[in-house]
Amino acid sequence: MRKKRNKQILAVTYLFVAVFLGMMGYTCHYAITHQQELINNSYNSRQEILVAQNTRGTIYADGRQVLARTQTDEDGKETREYPYGNMFSHVVGYASNGRYGIEASANYYLINSNAKLSEKVANDMAGLKYPGDNVVTTLDVDLQQIAYDSLGIYKGAVIVTDPSTGRILAMVSKPDFDPNEIEKIWDDLLEDQESGVLLNRVTQGLYPPGSTFKIVTALEYIRENPDSYSQYSYQCNGRFTLGEETINCYHGTVHGYEDFGKSFAKSCNASFANIGMQLDRTKFADTLEGLLFNQELKVGFAYNQSKLVVDENTEDADMMQAAIGQGTTAVTPLQMNMITCAIANDGMLMKPYLVDHVETHEGNVIKQFETASYKRLMSEKEAGVMNELMQEVVKSGTGTKLSGASYTAAGKTGSAEYNSVKTDSHAWFTGFAPVEDPELCVTIIIEGAGSGGDYAVPIARRIFDAYFE
Amino acid sequence: MELYITELSKYVITLFIALYTLECFLVFRFQEEERRKGIYIRQNFLMFLVHFSCFLVICFETGKIEYLLFYILQQILLFATIMLFRMIYPRGNRLIINNLCMLLSIGFVILSRLSYERAIKQFFIVTVSLMMSMMIPYFIHKLKFLKSLTWVYAGVGIAALGVVLILGSVTYGSKISYSIGGVTFQPSEFVKIIFVFFLASALSESHDFLRVAVTAVLAGIHVLILVASKDLGSALIFFIVYVMMVFIATGQWVYLLLGVAGGSAAAVAAYQLFSHVQVRVQAWRDPFSCIDAAGFQITQSLFGISSGGWFGLGLFRGNPTAIPLVEADFVFSAVAEELGIVFSMCLILICLSCFIMFMNIAIKLQNEFYRLIAFGLGITYIFQVFLTIGGGTKFIPMTGVTLPFISYGGSSILTSLIMFFIIEGLHIIRQDEGDRRAKKKRRRRRTEYEKARDKEIETDEAGEDEEEEE
Numbered sequence: 001m002r003k004k005r006n007k008q009i010l011a012v013t014y015l016f017v018a019v020f021l022g023m024m025g026y027t028c029h030y031a032i033t034h035q036q037e038l039i040n041n042s043y044n045s046r047q048e049i050l051v052a053q054n055t056r057g058t059i060y061a062d063g064r065q066v067l068a069r070t071q072t073d074e075d076g077k078e079t080r081e082y083p084y085g086n087m088f089s090h091v092v093g094y095a096s097n098g099r100y101g102i103e104a105s106a107n108y109y110l111i112n113s114n115a116k117l118s119e120k121v122a123n124d125m126a127g128l129k130y131p132g133d134n135v136v137t138t139l140d141v142d143l144q145q146i147a148y149d150s151l152g153i154y155k156g157a158v159i160v161t162d163p164s165t166g167r168i169l170a171m172v173s174k175p176d177f178d179p180n181e182i183e184k185i186w187d188d189l190l191e192d193q194e195s196g197v198l199l200n201r202v203t204q205g206l207y208p209p210g211s212t213f214k215i216v217t218a219l220e221y222i223r224e225n226p227d228s229y230s231q232y233s234y235q236c237n238g239r240f241t242l243g244e245e246t247i248n249c250y251h252g253t254v255h256g257y258e259d260f261g262k263s264f265a266k267s268c269n270a271s272f273a274n275i276g277m278q279l280d281r282t283k284f285a286d287t288l289e290g291l292l293f294n295q296e297l298k299v300g301f302a303y304n305q306s307k308l309v310v311d312e313n314t315e316d317a318d319m320m321q322a323a324i325g326q327g328t329t330a331v332t333p334l335q336m337n338m339i340t341c342a343i344a345n346d347g348m349l350m351k352p353y354l355v356d357h358v359e360t361h362e363g364n365v366i367k368q369f370e371t372a373s374y375k376r377l378m379s380e381k382e383a384g385v386m387n388e389l390m391q392e393v394v395k396s397g398t399g400t401k402l403s404g405a406s407y408t409a410a411g412k413t414g415s416a417e418y419n420s421v422k423t424d425s426h427a428w429f430t431g432f433a434p435v436e437d438p439e440l441c442v443t444i445i446i447e448g449a450g451s452g453g454d455y456a457v458p459i460a461r462r463i464f465d466a467y468f469e
Numbered sequence: 470m471e472l473y474i475t476e477l478s479k480y481v482i483t484l485f486i487a488l489y490t491l492e493c494f495l496v497f498r499f500q501e502e503e504r505r506k507g508i509y510i511r512q513n514f515l516m517f518l519v520h521f522s523c524f525l526v527i528c529f530e531t532g533k534i535e536y537l538l539f540y541i542l543q544q545i546l547l548f549a550t551i552m553l554f555r556m557i558y559p560r561g562n563r564l565i566i567n568n569l570c571m572l573l574s575i576g577f578v579i580l581s582r583l584s585y586e587r588a589i590k591q592f593f594i595v596t597v598s599l600m601m602s603m604m605i606p607y608f609i610h611k612l613k614f615l616k617s618l619t620w621v622y623a624g625v626g627i628a629a630l631g632v633v634l635i636l637g638s639v640t641y642g643s644k645i646s647y648s649i650g651g652v653t654f655q656p657s658e659f660v661k662i663i664f665v666f667f668l669a670s671a672l673s674e675s676h677d678f679l680r681v682a683v684t685a686v687l688a689g690i691h692v693l694i695l696v697a698s699k700d701l702g703s704a705l706i707f708f709i710v711y712v713m714m715v716f717i718a719t720g721q722w723v724y725l726l727l728g729v730a731g732g733s734a735a736a737v738a739a740y741q742l743f744s745h746v747q748v749r750v751q752a753w754r755d756p757f758s759c760i761d762a763a764g765f766q767i768t769q770s771l772f773g774i775s776s777g778g779w780f781g782l783g784l785f786r787g788n789p790t791a792i793p794l795v796e797a798d799f800v801f802s803a804v805a806e807e808l809g810i811v812f813s814m815c816l817i818l819i820c821l822s823c824f825i826m827f828m829n830i831a832i833k834l835q836n837e838f839y840r841l842i843a844f845g846l847g848i849t850y851i852f853q854v855f856l857t858i859g860g861g862t863k864f865i866p867m868t869g870v871t872l873p874f875i876s877y878g879g880s881s882i883l884t885s886l887i888m889f890f891i892i893e894g895l896h897i898i899r900q901d902e903g904d905r906r907a908k909k910k911r912r913r914r915r916t917e918y919e920k921a922r923d924k925e926i927e928t929d930e931a932g933e934d935e936e937e938e939e
Contacts, residue, residue: 038775
């Protein structure tokens with residue numbers, strides 16, 4: 001009897017020991033994995049301690065050009081400098097007035113200092129702050145410059161990535177601002193609700209995708225008809241009518257007899273409305289989910305979710321609009337770029353990232369961000385088919401302004417109508433080069449410019465030309 | 470210069486505390502106190518080093534000489550406690566007294582860092598409480614009538630809690646304390662001990678169904694008064710102690726199951742009935758969604774814990790005073806922030822080693838009353854540690870109880886000291902029991918030996934040895 005009850009005391013002892021070990025494991029894990037997130041919380045007063053103790057680190061481009069640095073004058077007053085002014089305004093962001101861009105996402109690294117102890121001691125003696133850690137980004141100043149200049153006075157966005165690694169090489173959003181002046185212009189920018197100057201249109205701008213969305217529609221069609229999609233044919237008379245709803249081709253162009261490839265290359269709305277009506281809406285919803293629509297993204301910067309909800313209850317009229325990227329569909333240039341990257345990289349999307357590594361002010365690497373796969377968006381075979389379709393766009397379709405170069409390119413244009421006035425459309429292009437072994441993947445949107453083939457493709461050409469020639 | 474000291478001391482302090490903690494568990498390799506002597510001496514040395522290095526940093530960081538004087542006073546107090554205890558109670562358990570002093574010194578360090586005035590106040594409370602409670606082992610040993618006060622315990626406990634409910638002042642939304650002549654008492658702390666005595670005496674007399682039912686009613690009254698006072702943490706401690714003690718006294722798993730089922734039902738009912746329970750559960754599940762209100766404390770606590778990293782920011786290098794109630798309910802977060810996660814894990818392990826030692830003593834006690842007291846106090850202690858640390862780290866919802874010996878607060882310190890010294894008393898009783906048994910055994914062996922010699926028959930002692938080792 002005694003012995004038995006002692007067994008119960010032992011059982012209770014083991015129970016508490018187990019609970020405590022669980023609690024210890026949980027606490028360690030939580031504290032270490034949430035360290036950065038918690039220090040960045042605006043309710044956490046500890047970042048002020050770090051800011052008071054360390055000089056904010058420098059942000060570098062891939063080629064070691066300074067994108068942001070802190071200068072301290074003789075009185076100890078600190079100013080944050082952005083040598084490139086407006087060029088990197090959104091992607092690098094600003095460090096005051098609430099923080100934005102890399103200044104916000106890499107804030108934890110910039111305000112910490114891993115300088116050598118002896119150096120910290122020396123700084124203590126001299127009454128200086130410790131040098132904060134530096135952040136080296138993946139951004140390429142030359143590509144950013146070309147993208148920035150090409151967009152000119154238009155509003156819009158350009159993103160350039162390396163599809164095989166996910167490195168973001170350029171990210172331009174216009175209208176822009178000068179981060180050097182942020183404190184002075186802040187109130188004006190906040191008042192100006194219309195133009196959304198502070199918004200990074202690449203990651204947060206939600207646009208109708210227009211014909212670039214035909215990539216998704218086409219992918220769904222070949223998924224549902226893997227053996228017979230090549231036998232598809234359609235006679236285009238410039239419009240597609242079902243019930244009371246009519247879909248017109250861009251500028252009412254009559255494309256005549258088309259197969260699947262030509263429908264895509266010529267971006268025939270009527271044919272794609274026809275294709276859209278043949279799609280299984282439940283499966284289409286699955287594909288959308290597989291392409292990261294309507295969900296949170298695992299990326300290290302601020303973004304908006306791209307939206308398009310399709311299910312078995314979707315009306316025919318809405319389905320026709322969805323198939324050609326109009327209606328309620330809203331995507332970010334980032335989302336379009338990610339899908340394009342997956343096609344360029346045999347179906348595998350690499351996780352897009354902006355920060356390559358963090359180093360001390362002496363250049364000792366503290367944290368290296370590795371290339372990582374994000375998710376397989378489509379099979380290798382599907383990516384191959386899509387790649388060919390997109391090559392045909394450049395060879396004989398709406399993207400011919402990219403043909404005849406020393407490199408090969410592929411892509412899809414779009415002219416997204418955003419109001420009832422017919423002539424107004426956003427010019428889109430998303431594509432990559434060279435097709436054999438893609439190195440660059442660009443996505444461009446120019447607000448209200450006109451057709452993608454006329455306005456967006458030339459910008460892609462300038463970027464590719466500069467990079468490959 | 471001070472930077473070298475702060476940076477280096479982080480690792481040195483962590484190393485010392487880790488070694489101390491290791492010794493806490495190496496103790497259990499040996500059964501007799503005699504053989505643990507070397508460990509205890511090393512522990513005393515390591516305690517001194519941890520305490521000294523922490524105050525060295527504090528002195529360098531603040532540059533104030535009064536900290537040095539304060540440290541010397543603390544060192545004298547702790548040294549005197551250990552030496553006096555050894556002299557008065559040569560048969561006492563030294564792991565418990567070492568851990569007690571280690572925890573007290575961690576408490577002094579972190580309170581000195583958080584608020585010098587409070588640390589001074591705490592120091593006086595500790596000194597007086599130590600002098601008072603140092604006598605407890607003697608009384609536990611001598612006073613045999615403690616076992617027969619069963620219903621008195623229940624009456625006193627209920628009355629003390631009832632008085633608070635009616636007259637108590639409201640602190641942070643719960644009525645838990647009242648003041649007599651400027652001294653604030655928190656009776657639920659002391660009633661915890663009386664409650665364990667009540668259950669131990671009631672259940673050691675008899676543990677049939679009727680007795681369990683009667684104690685259930687009386688325990689229920691305790692818990693309900695505490696719930697009415699909105700002191701949920703204490704209510705939970707009383708409940709768990711009751712269930713566990715009934716389980717151990719009766720040895721029947723069905724009571725444990727009933728207790729768990731009843732507790733879960735009560736928890737659900739409390740959640741449905743009381744909005745302040747819902748608020749706390751919400752603040753636990755997603756503190757960031759209500760960071761302005763109910764989630765503020767817990768998120769500040771998490772900021773503190775996570776900002777320190779493995780080795781801490783160093784004393785005076787963090788910002789633990791941003792956490793509301795940091796000296797009392799969230800002192801663990803302050804320790805984790807400035808002394809590091811490793812240090813705070815060692816702190817948990819030291820508490821755990823106390824608990825294991827308590828259970829060890831309970832197992833070896835022959836007298837059922839004392840056995841139940843040792844067990845009950847052990848559960849009270851460890852469950853309180855669990856509630857406060859678990860609450861501060863978002864492992865469980867926050868209940869607002871203190872961390873024994875470390876948190877600021879007179880009632881908490883005195884109660885914890887009384888508990889530990891009662892266990893010391895029980896340890897001495899156990900050794901007396903052991904002596905008596907050993908004497909009996911020797912006598913029996915001698916007679917058996919004589920018989921065997923007379924009859925020239927070998928006796929088998931092995932079987933008996935095994936029984937004695939239990």
